[in-house]
Amino acid sequence: MPHHPGAMETRKANMSTVQQETFDIIAKQAKIDIATIKPESTLKDLGIASLDAIEVLFDLEEHFNINLPNEDTDFDNGTVGQLVEAIERQIALKGAEG
Amino acid sequence: MRRIVITGMGAICALGHDAPSVWKAMTEGRSGIGPIHHIQPGQLRNGGIAAEVAGYDPANFFDDARRSLLDPFSEYALIAAREAIQQSGIRFEGEAASRTAVVIGTGAGGETTRDDLYERLYGEHQGRFHPLGIVRMMMNAPASQVSMVHGITGPSFVVASACASSNHAFAQAAMMIRSGMVDAAVVGGTEACITLGTLRAWEAMRVLAPDTCRPFSQGRRGLVLGEGAAMYVIETLESARERGAEIICELVGTGMSSDAGDIAAPSDIGAAAAMNMALRDGGLSPDEVGYINAHGTGTVANDSTETRAIHRVFGEHARELWVSSTKSMHGHALGAGGALELIAAIGAIHDGIVPPTLNYLGPDPACDLDYVPNEARERKVDVAISNSFAFGGLNAVVAIRRAP
Numbered sequence A: 001m002p003h004h005p006g007a008m009e010t011r012k013a014n015m016s017t018v019q020q021e022t023f024d025i026i027a028k029q030a031k032i033d034i035a036t037i038k039p040e041s042t043l044k045d046l047g048i049a050s051l052d053a054i055e056v057l058f059d060l061e062e063h064f065n066i067n068l069p070n071e072d073t074d075f076d077n078g079t080v081g082q083l084v085e086a087i088e089r090q091i092a093l094k095g096a097e098g
Numbered sequence B: 001m002r003r004i005v006i007t008g009m010g011a012i013c014a015l016g017h018d019a020p021s022v023w024k025a026m027t028e029g030r031s032g033i034g035p036i037h038h039i040q041p042g043q044l045r046n047g048g049i050a051a052e053v054a055g056y057d058p059a060n061f062f063d064d065a066r067r068s069l070l071d072p073f074s075e076y077a078l079i080a081a082r083e084a085i086q087q088s089g090i091r092f093e094g095e096a097a098s099r100t101a102v103v104i105g106t107g108a109g110g111e112t113t114r115d116d117l118y119e120r121l122y123g124e125h126q127g128r129f130h131p132l133g134i135v136r137m138m139m140n141a142p143a144s145q146v147s148m149v150h151g152i153t154g155p156s157f158v159v160a161s162a163c164a165s166s167n168h169a170f171a172q173a174a175m176m177i178r179s180g181m182v183d184a185a186v187v188g189g190t191e192a193c194i195t196l197g198t199l200r201a202w203e204a205m206r207v208l209a210p211d212t213c214r215p216f217s218q219g220r221r222g223l224v225l226g227e228g229a230a231m232y233v234i235e236t237l238e239s240a241r242e243r244g245a246e247i248i249c250e251l252v253g254t255g256m257s258s259d260a261g262d263i264a265a266p267s268d269i270g271a272a273a274a275m276n277m278a279l280r281d282g283g284l285s286p287d288e289v290g291y292i293n294a295h296g297t298g299t300v301a302n303d304s305t306e307t308r309a310i311h312r313v314f315g316e317h318a319r320e321l322w323v324s325s326t327k328s329m330h331g332h333a334l335g336a337g338g339a340l341e342l343i344a345a346i347g348a349i350h351d352g353i354v355p356p357t358l359n360y361l362g363p364d365p366a367c368d369l370d371y372v373p374n375e376a377r378e379r380k381v382d383v384a385i386s387n388s389f390a391f392g393g394l395n396a397v398v399a400i401r402r403a404p
Helices: A005-030 A050-064 A080-097 B019-028 B072-088 B111-123 B133-137 B141-150 B162-179 B196-204 B237-243 B268-281 B300-320 B334-351
Strands: B004-013 B100-105 B156-159 B184-191 B228-236 B249-258 B289-293 B322-324 B383-390 B394-401
Touching (some): A005 A050, A005 A080, A050 A080, B004 B072, B004 B237, B004 B334, B019 B072, B072 B228, B100 B141, B100 B162, B100 B334, B111 B133, B111 B196, B133 B141, B141 B156, B141 B184, B156 B162, B162 B249, B162 B334, B162 B383, B162 B394, B184 B334, B228 B237, B228 B334, B268 B300, B268 B383, B268 B394, B289 B300, B289 B334, B300 B383, B334 B383, B334 B394
Parallel strands (some): B100 B156, B100 B184, B289 B322, B289 B383
Antiparallel strands (some): B004 B228, B004 B249, B184 B228, B249 B394, B383 B394
């Protein structure tokens, strides 16, 4: 596969934007300092449980205008990094269908 | 204290249109869960399954004049109440009319009517509403309809505590009979919640299973909504004997508690408190209980929490209990849940058959009781309890005993 540095750079920039926006939304909903959120944190680690976690997912769905399947939203063991990946997958799917 | 017995039962749900059919399906381990028929495909996000009342035509049960007043949640209540009253043979004549209560649990209300009205208003921008919208969808409609159709003039009302509504209704009716306020009650629960609006709201809570309902099982992924009604005639032991009525079983105790904790997450302490109160109320010791019809919704949180609660209440005896969730067959009928599930508890005592927990794939370490997986089993049961635990932390438990 030919190396295509331009596309790679764009993808990286998008990733960091999605991650940044996801962290912003989590920090706002959970009322925590954004600096405490790491990609390896689980929502549970961040003290976001039960309905608060479901609200975070709803805020993310509204913000990115996507649907996050239940399979991608394991509150206890899933990390924030995995959540960002799931969001990116759904954004890509939307783009492909769009 | 006045003893209370059940002398009539009626039901309609995904498993059948009368109580014997529903009970037979439970003993056969037949599931009523399948693709939703009365919502257009593609409008739901995941699964699109429910336990709908199948093959149902209200014209077979009601004349046009009555039907125009009814949302399905009242239709179901009337169908089940008529069956229960017929079986009981009770008559509401003279003073008996005013000494009988109607208490019905329901969680959502007239959702079909509400959905249709709002579709017209917000979807089609139609200004004209049907004039009978309010009397169809008001929460008290099923209790009013049962009192009107059967000429019952004592206290009639609806109890709303989400998924615990039916069991709270049994408790209210039992207290009124014990106090001497009334001598009999038509009591149970009804729900008709399979509408687009309700389904979408439940989906958003991320508690609906995309595959099926597999309570207490490994790999369980949530609940599946159901609908229907079950109604009972309860009365004093004395009046049943005077009438020469066949006694189905004794309603021996009820227990109620509130978690006062999370609005959605269940509590084993709250659930255990309601079970303990039901046993105490009935003068029962835990080791008399042979069968528990569990709340058993099929969510990860409920089933492990309920298991812990059962261990708390029953200690060593928990290992001897048979525990099953018939929601795997008739779905989670919310406010009608406890009433439908009492059929299973009654059947276990009456016929010595404990209905299974269907769709069970294997044990989850957090759920370590005997859940009667996949096939009904025979056992002599003298005392059974039926659990209901609602969102909002409201718990209600009913205890029944072999007919005296």
